[in-house]
Amino acid sequence: MQKMDPEMLLMVLDTLGKLEKDKLPLDTKLDLDHTANFPMDLIRFMVGPEVGLHLIFVPEEYGGMGAGAEDIAILSEKMAKMDMAVATSFLAICLGMDPILVGATPAQKQKYLTKIAEEGMIVAYCVTEPEAGSNVQSLKTKAERILDSEGQIVAYKINGEKQFITNGRVADLYTVLADTPEGPSFFIVEAGTPGLIPGKHEDKHGIRASDTSPVTLQDLCVPAENLVGGVEGQGLKQANQVFGYTRLMVAAFGLGAGMAALERAVAYGKDRIQFGTRLVDKQGYTHKLLVPHIVELEAARAYIEKVAQRLDSNEEDLQVEGAVAKYFATEAGDAAANDGIQAFGGYGYMREYEVEKIKRDVKITTIYEGTSEILQNVISMFRMRESVRTKGRYYLDMADKLAGLPTDTGAHWVAASLRVLADAIQVARELKLTKSQHVMFLLSDIMTWGEVAAALCHKAAGHQGGKKWSAEFMKAAARVFARDTVELAARNASKILRGCDPVAPNAERILAQLPTAEYQTGLMKDLDLVTAELVR
Ligand SMILES: Cc1cc2nc3c(=O)[nH]c(=O)nc-3n(C[C@H](O)[C@H](O)[C@H](O)COP(=O)(O)OP(=O)(O)OC[C@H]3O[C@@H](n4cnc5c(N)ncnc54)[C@H](O)[C@@H]3O)c2cc1C
CATH class of the missing domain: 1.20.140.10 (Butyryl-CoA Dehydrogenase, subunit A, domain 3)
Structure with missing residues (x-):
């Protein structure tokens, strides 16, 4: 298991706290936002030897801190609380490195991950194009093979246009997705390579201090050894991974x-x-x-x-x-x-x-890293498949586990919502309602709320009371959210079962599984309890 030493994690959190106080007070943040200036000195300091925040993304064997997902989630929350523009610059460093982490050859990893770690490189991830946003597969950027006299591939010539690239004008290293004869592939390109041309700094609604620009690739010549993984056509797999x-x-x-x-x-x-x-x-x-x-x-x-x-x-x-x-x-x-x-x-x-x-x-x-609507597509499609694969057991098993938790977490209400979800999925398939994207989105919301509510119930059931919230607070919060989940399940399932053509013949029986009046008992007390701790 990959995980930072807890003391090291505390140290990094502490460093971030100090950094915000010293280098990013409110006046500075507001000024950067107003002028839309990228804080180059600050980001360089953060990837410099004193802070080395980029090292959280690099495995220990390449000189990084080898942080795990839990560490990164904690640090990401802290960065976002500090400033989303700064956090976004680090997200791009992480994203830009990812194709190398998951797909590069050992030699490429050794060379580039070590270099990123040691030199504190700013990285950019160049995937989006004017015509290829949510639908990455429609990318137009082409990587043409350049052969030597013996027919060996020695390099690629890349032409295309990348859009909305974070760190686009300030990166030291770029990972670029381009279409090769065998399909989309990532290439590693160092800043300053002729043919890699960053465009204008975008004037944005928010995260105004983060650097966003188009990047033009014009007869950009990249040696074959910089094709990530050394095999063409692996790019989308690496991005999905x-x-x-x-x-x-x-x-x-x-x-x-x-x-x-x-x-x-x-x-x-x-x-x-x-x-x-x-x-x-x-x-x-x-x-x-x-x-x-x-x-x-x-x-x-x-x-x-x-x-x-x-x-x-x-x-x-x-x-x-x-x-x-x-x-x-x-x-x-x-x-x-x-x-x-x-x-x-x-x-x-x-x-x-x-x-x-x-x-x-x-x-x-x-919006970035998959819009909410693309995520709703992903959630409904894959959970639907999983439900079919398990013959409907996927959400029923989740409900059974919840039924074993203490009822003061509201788990039994969430369990009932998941049972209704399992039935609604079955009906949607039988009546061929899954062809409707709106139905799929209604399902995706019950799936999302149900799964999140289940996690909160499990957490509340085991929560002994911590520095921040008491055990009673967590249980009250879980009950409030469980009630919201019941309401969402009732509303969305009703739309699917009663609002489509044909109407589901068993709609009333399915919806009758939801708790009716009694689940609201105690709501006011719970809201008051949550308030008392929140504002104490
Ligand atoms: C500030 C900023 C920084 C970014 N940084 C990077 C970066 O570093 N690297 C990078 O590669 N990209 C980056 N992006 C691009 C970002 O990932 C894309 O903007 C995003 O994926 C959406 O693509 P699009 O803008 O082309 O919108 P579209 O794909 O055109 O979507 C427009 C609308 O249609 C909806 N939609 C699209 N398809 C469907 C569908 N099938 N069903 C239902 N609704 C749909 C979308 O949800 C959205 O509401 C950045 C964008 C911004 C704004």
């Missing part, structure tokens, strides 16, 4: 940015007096603008932790889990930041209070 990992990292960004907004809103609500009392003493403020978000963000955290642990124990094929984590956590972070502005009233609309910047910044997490 790391999704479990990289999407989890973006999920942690959503969590971090959402928490940053929420923590500011809580602090503000404790200070601000209106109508003679603090804002946090008003239920209409706490139960509407704060509690739903802490519940969703803690649910996201529970799921991220679980997937990270599975990745760290070398489980493979966790791409769907990565998609669930990213879809849920980034949408939760975006919603929390949006209400963060509302919680500050007019001040939230002003730049100097930072929450509006966080809201603009966090939006990117629902």
Whole structure:
């Protein structure tokens, strides 16, 4: 299992904390955002010998820190809380290195991973194109073989246009996806190679200080030894292989940015007096603008932790889990930041209070590394396949496990939702409703909420109370989220079973499995309990 020494992890977290205080105070952040200037000195310092943050992505054998997925999730949350533009630059370094990590030959790994580690290289990942965004397979960039007199491939000539490349103008090293005669393949290209031409710095809605630009590839000549893995046509496989990992990292960004907004809103609500009392003493403020978000963000955290642990124990094929984590956590972070502005009233609309910047910044997490809609496609399609493969047992087994947990976590309500989901999947297949993308998206939401709720119930059942939240808080949060999951399952399953043509003949029987009135008992008490700990 790959894992950092816990003391080392604490040290890195501490270094990040100090770095934010010394080099990235609020004024600097706001100024970088306003001027859209890439903080080159700061990023160079962060990959320099004093901090060496990029080393978390490099295995120990190549001079890195060999961090595991759980370590990276914790550090990603911290980076996103600090500043999403800076975090994005590091995401690109990680992404850019990934094709080398998963697909390179031992010699390529030795050469480039060691170089990245030692020299603190900034890396860029060049995949997206003007005509190939979500649909990477439609890439137009071509890599033409250059042969020697004996017909051996000695190099490739690459031509094409890459779009929205993070670190595009500042990277030392680029990994470029291009179509070879045998299919899409990654190439390693050093900055300054003739024919690699970064374009203009994009003027963006958020993460304005991160460097984003098009990159033109014009008769770019790359030696054959820089074809990642030495075999053509492996690029898409290599890109897919790391999704479990990289999407989890973006999920942690959503969590971090959402928490940053929420923590500011809580602090503000404790200070601000209106109508003679603090804002946090008003239920209409706490139960509407704060509690739903802490519940969703803690649910996201529970799921991220679980997937990270599975990745760290070398489980493979966790791409769907990565998609669930990213879809849920980034949408939760975006919603929390949006209400963060509302919680500050007019001040939230002003730049100097930072929450509006966080809201603009966090939006990117629902777009890059797979948009929310692409993730919904992935989740529904692969979970549907898994349900067929297991003859419907996939969600029923998950429900059975939940049924064994104490009911004060709300696990039995989530179990009921998953049973309805299993039936809805079966009906959708029988009635051929799966041809409708809207039906698939409705299913993807029940799948996502159900799986995330299951993770939160399991966490709450084992939570003894920690530095941050008590055991009672975790159970109350799990119950609140379990109720939301029941409601979502009822709404979406009803749309599928009753709202399509043909109407499912067994709709009423299926929906009757959901708890009806009794699951709301105690809701107010739970909301009050969560509030009390959140604003104490
Ligand atoms: C700031 C920023 C930094 C980035 N950094 C990088 C980087 O470093 N490297 C890199 O390679 N790329 C990068 N990207 C690109 C990013 O990954 C793409 O923008 C993203 O994948 C979406 O592609 P697109 O913009 O072409 O949108 P499209 O694919 O055109 O999507 C437009 C809309 O249609 C929806 N849609 C698309 N297909 C479907 C479908 N099948 N079903 C339903 N809805 C669909 C999408 O969800 C979206 O809402 C970056 C983008 C930004 C904005």
